[in-house]
Amino acid sequence: MDIKTAFLNGNLEEEIYMNQPISFVSKGQEDCRLKRSIYGLKQSSRSWYFRFHEAITSFGFTMVSEDHCVYVKKTTKEIMFLTLYVDDILLARNNLEMINATKQWLFSVFEMKDMGEARYVLGVKIVRNRPKKLLGMCHEAYIKRVLESDASFQTR
DSSP: EEEGGGGGGOOSSSSEEEEOOTSSSTTTEEEEOOOOOOOTTHHHHHHHHHHHHHHHHHHHHHEEEEEEEEEEEEEESSSEEEEEETTTTEEEOOOHHHHHHHHHHHHHSSOOOOSSSSSSEEEEEEEEEEETTTEEEHHHHHHEEEEHHHHHHTTO
């Protein structure tokens, strides 16, 4: 899933002012205080992450202490993992109803786009064998890219 304009969801803790765009200047209000983070601010990604963390933990997910962008939600029979990479979300679960409920909740909180079933994540191919209930990752494309970039670097 992709969160549209993710950084605009962040709440600013600091007082930050900006000049109005030249084509949109109101007399006496040349400087305006930002209420939300915007792209280009150094703290935008941090404020977006805190906003997302607050929202997802209120829905019953727990942050994994080893990786603060991985969340888990479990019951006695069900488990779901949510990973966040900037503005992209990957969901993995063992129960379809649980994933649909989570997607509906995410759509109610953030403006999002459902990208469908994941095929690649960060350049790594996701391989599924549903009859055998197997899920794996193939690094072939990533390794080729690394080797090609390394080879072109060595010829310089």
